[in-house]
Amino acid sequence: MATIHPLPSGTRDVLPDEMRELRAITAALLDVFTREGYGEVSTPALEHQEVLQRGGGAQPAYRVMDDHGQVLALRPDMTVPIARLAATRYAGEEPPLRFCYLADVYRGVRPHRGQMREFLQAGVELVGAPSPEGTAEVLRVLCAALDASGLAGYRLGIGDAALYPTLLETFAVPPQARETLLRDLVDRDFVGLERELGLLDLPGDARETLATVPSLRGGVEVLDGRPATESLRRVHDLLEPAVARRVLFDLGLTRDLGCDPGYYTGAVFEVYDPALGEPLGGGGRYDELLGRFGRPLPAVGFALGVDKLHIALAGEERAR
């Protein structure tokens, strides 16, 4: 009988067989990141809560008070710490700045396979490179990294965080209704969305557009004749064929980090693989985040869940 010494909820041990496989994956990813000119950085797991809140995005789930009575929190992602790092350590540096990381992050999620509360992310942040060039570069690096890991069947869903808010603005939807509609969109509740639209006094074509746009997804043709999709098309025009054939445009895509306000301002993306029932990573543009730390620069990045990538690789191997 083994003695029982429980682990905190949402954490786990990794033993040598699994660790070897994880190392092979992270080595392949980091190799691509550094080859592409992204310098690896490390930041403290603990940050001042105030810094994380200033950044926005996913909110911290674990807080401690230090011996000076300051409230510290475990980082829920690496984007905000790297924005802080870029704005403070590189204040005089000429952009663009390229960073990559391999780091544990912490969220108060319901733990399940592939998604612990403490989980390892590998990703990049490209600071000071505006859309569309910066976005296209990061998508190329994302594909190169996934290819290097050995994943075969993946697709990249690409949407625009600004698209639906722009449509609501264009159709002069009242502010309270905008909030409800965006909430339904983020919750993926299309039944609720349609019901809310039915209650609004809108011209028929506006209602039709707002109801159908969230379920438009597919090749670049879904952008044809659609308002507020010019910036996605400009990104598409810069993609190499190998990247473009992985892309699936998704006009309803939002990146829900369980929070308001989020920090995404433009293109957002998610990585899908048939071997996993949830996205294995994602990212997007956050052109206003650096400004919250005093150095306004456009930026874009992505993060991959290393455990999820590992599960997807194992699933693809089984299906072969």
Next chain:
Amino acid sequence: MTSTRPLTVAVPRGALLAETLDLLDRLGVNTAEVRSNDRRLLFAEVGIVTMRPSDVPTYVEAGAADLGITGKDVLTEQAERDFYELLDLGYGGCSMVLATTQGPDPSAEALRRLGVMRVATKYPKTAAGHFERTGRQAEIVEVKGSVELAPLTGLVEAIVDLTATGTTLRENNLVVREELFYSTARLIANPVAHKLRAAEVDDVVAALR
């Protein structure tokens, strides 16, 4: 990257089963085997898995089923799960209600004199959310079996439960005090299947709309 296997649909056993199978017939799915065999659970050849309605979101969220059909009552209770809610299918209509014994409202009296009402339910999150939104203190008592028994024995002052016709409530001398929401069957989709098998998912939505 396209697959030849049919979309897997999580189908609820129980009250929603018959109408769900009728709906699948309309999609051209052969449901004869499901209708004739109520012990078998997996019908891989036609892409159907049958289960308790409350298990449908679990299978769909994990991608073990691409699509699922279940009641809004189940989706509301499991709101933290990740899935697309695509369509209101219209059938399986019933109300989530707050009910008490007949006569003077015992839950109102408990609130006024004791500050807290006790409420039995199979839907603890739905019930807790309702009382939070309406600013009342409630002790939620989760029960697995017949909820109607709880107020009759003095375990609680009220229940939150689903009712279609109100017959069971009436037969146990319970009356509806509030309606929380009206529930119907919904079509839900796994977030990854919704992207990677978009055309097939959209075909199903279009056929059922």
